[in-house]
Amino acid sequence: MNKSNISKLKLFLVGLENRYAENLSIFKDINVVYSTGLKTFKGVAKIDNNLLKYNFNGVTKEISISELFNTITKEAERYDSLSLIYSERGEIISITADNKNVSVKNTQIKDIESNKKSKKDDFPGNTSTLLNRDYYIKVGKADALLKEINIMTKDGKIKNDKVRKYNQIDHYVELLSEILDDLPRNKTINILDCGCGKSYLSFVLNYYFTEVKKRKCHFIGLDYSKSVIDSSKKIAQNLGYRNMEFHAVDIKDYKTDKNINVVISLHACDTATDMALALGIKLDSDIIISVPCCHKELLSQYKYDPLKSVLKHGVFKTRFADILTDGMRSLLLEAKGYDVSVVEYISPLETPKNIMIKAIKKYDENTEAMDEYMNLMYNFNVYPALYSYLNEW
Template sequence: MNKQTCEKIKFMLSAIIIRAEENSDFIKGIDFTFKSGGKEFKGVYNIDKNMLCYNGQNLNIKLNDLRNFISDESIKYDSLELRLLERGKTTILSADNKNVKIKNIDEEALEDYDEHERTGINLKRSYYIKIGEADDLLKAIGILTKDGKLKNDMIRKYNQIDHFVELIDSYIDEFQDYDTINVLDCACGKSYLTFVLNYYIKEKKKKNCFFIGIDTSEVVIENSKKIAKELGYKNMMFIKDNIKNYNPDRRIDIVISLHACDIATDMALGTAINFNAKAIFAVPCCHRELLEQIKFDDLGEIFKHGILKARFSDLLTDGIRGLLLEAAGYKVSIVEYISPLETPKNLLIRALKVKDKDELAWKKYEDLKKRFCINPYLEKYVRI
């Protein structure tokens, strides 16, 4: 390529390098191909290690110096195609003596561009996390086998995590004006939802995001770190600790909790309230706290049946949680998360912050406390 073309390449590479620096958590790498006659000369740049593999050599080159290296090399060849590989998006610079241009391609379109045909499994519904598009993710969290087949014993889990995304999708749109959405997963366990939401928010909704997972189990925390590294999800951190001890070093926008047992759900909800999170998504697990507290003489003939008292306690617990969230200024909906045939613990509490405090909701909560002689843990944990 001539000198004028090489100068254009250097100029356009400047914009690509700036994007790579600003979005380093989401950059997978940079690769390029020079062509001369019928021969190709390929290079791959590791942005984390500042290492370029080119023509059989490993070269230590800083990201900012890569621009000069490529533009200087361009004069030896007929054409160049360079790709900045970002999660959910690829920026392509193509150049020859006729033209130098940049185009952005979403991941779905890139598959067509690369003529890479993929097959998925149709399970009779339109999935948000699609087999074929999200295979790396689904393999890493154990939903798919290494050859891309859906595991029979993970079909239920796959349906659950996808339906969770479906139920909160519209809430994510509330964060259009946010530069980065910060998500805290309380009692994250195996972190299925954290990894899935990371993929969905960044690669499908095209929003920058950062995830923090907290759990008291060192085993699950180390495993989550391993999966994040395998996927190249650099916008994640996992902490072994009790949620009560956590002090964030950044704004917390969304708090999620999946099947946190008994008052662990209250701790998650309370943490969200105390951190003034804009949105909360919690699927409670077992309920024990209020079962031994409930006293209501008018229902004595019903409560004498232990199973009925336990079920009433479950409903009251989640109803009280919703009411306290309303008192803290959240708009709350409680919906069925999955079929009760799969598990009776099948409710999803969704909450969106809309005001500072609701005095009427607080009064209703106080009335219910007196009526059923209860003292819920959530009230003691939160600052309202």
């Protein structure tokens, strides 16, 4: 290649070098093909154990991005043309260069629509089917993710027994999408998943906000079980999601210097939900999202004589305990300066534990809400775990 176009190539590579530094956590690989006549020579650069490694002519070496691009421009002098593909999650940048021209093109990875529409009869015995809606986590584009979290078969179909989970996580993304759009765009969003389990929700949100919304984000998963944390680490490694970290730790024992923007908790059992809410409040998180699971704590505590004749029935007493628990959680969030809304996350036909608490930090502490909360504690003779955790921390 001539010197003039080599100089143009260098300018494009400087831009890629800056992009690499800014978006390292979503970088996938660089493929370069040199051509002379009918002969081609290929080089591949990938991240391995946080090191960039470049293989060319059967030799692999550790290399910095600057050294890599210097090597590519020097090699380009020996050939008639080159084609370079720079791949990130959700986007590729291609550079072509020869003696006539140097050009660059950005390409979004497009959706691949499924040719087969799922019908109700395809899922016998299930209450769930694929819905007639525009999914946020699309079959085709998100196949690698859906297969890794065991929702999709190897041949690209949603598993019969995973349709319900697929619908749930997609609706969760829908509910969070607009809320997270309000977060600042000039910094990395730190998202803390409390009681993450196998972290399916974090993986799905990571995919959506990184590859669809093009937002910089970092995920932290917490769970006391080392085995599920190890499983989450393995999935992240398989997917190449380097903007994630996982810790086998009790929620109440977690400490961080990071500015946490979002705290999420999906079906954390009983008072584990309270730990997650308390941690979110303690960290002054911008957003707290919780879908509570079982409610046992207040059931054995609360008493309310005006409703004694009604609450003598165990079913009513249990259901009222659920309402009281989540109602007081929501009120205490308000007292701590959050704008709170409570919605049905999914249909109660899917699961009775379908309440989502959404809290957005808007104000200073609300003393009136705190007084109401204290009155409820007195009137119902309860001492909720959330209040206890906040006092302890």
